[in-house]
Amino acid sequence: QVQLAESxxxxxxxxxxxxxxxxxxxxxxxxxxxxxxxxAPGKDREFAAASRPGSSTHYxxxxxxxxxxxxDNARNAVYLQMNSLKPEDTxxxxxxxxxxxxxxxxxxxxxxxxxxxxxxxxxx
Numbered sequence: 001q002v003q004l005a006e007s008x009x010x011x012x013x014x015x016x017x018x019x020x021x022x023x024x025x026x027x028x029x030x031x032x033x034x035x036x037x038x039x040a041p042g043k044d045r046e047f048a049a050a051s052r053p054g055s056s057t058h059y060x061x062x063x064x065x066x067x068x069x070x071x072d073n074a075r076n077a078v079y080l081q082m083n084s085l086k087p088e089d090t091x092x093x094x095x096x097x098x099x100x101x102x103x104x105x106x107x108x109x110x111x112x113x114x115x116x117x118x119x120x121x122x123x124x
Contacts, residue, residue: 002026002113004095009118012085016122020080022095022115032097034071034078037108038120040091047106048093051078058105063089085122092117 008020020036035050049069050058057069068081078095094117100110 004113004115006095006115006118009120011121014087014122014124016085017083020093020118022078024076029076029097030073033100035096036080037094037096038091049080050105087122087124090120090122092119
C-alpha cells in the first residue's frame with residue numbers, strides 16, 4: 001500500500017522558518033515528480049513547489065526565493081524548507097507524487113498519490 005506521510009508543520013511567527021518532510025512508502029518514487037501543494041483556509045489548493053526526477057525544481061512565484069524543495073531518493077523523501085514565512089503562507093501543506101508533464105506540474109490531476117497534509121500557521 002502506497003502512503004505519503006507529511007510532518008514538520010507548526011506555528012511560527014512571520015519571518016520564521018519551518019522544514020516540512022514527506023516520506024513515502026510502498027513504492028520507489030525515484031522516477032516520480034514529488035510536489036508540495038498547499039491550501040489556505042477558504043481557498044482552493046494551489047501548487048507550491050515541485051521536484052522532478054533528475055532534480056530539476058520548480059516554484060510558484062509566491063514562494064520563489066523563500067522556499068527550497070529537495071529530495072532524497074535513497075530515503076524516498078521530499079522536503080520543503082520554508083524561510084521568511086508570511087501570514088499568507090498559512091494553510092495545510094500536502095505532498096503528492098505523480099508523473100505530470102512539465103506544463104501540468106501545478107495541476108493536481110497529474111498526481112497519483114497524496115499525503116494527509118500538515119498544518120502551517122504563520123502569525124503576524
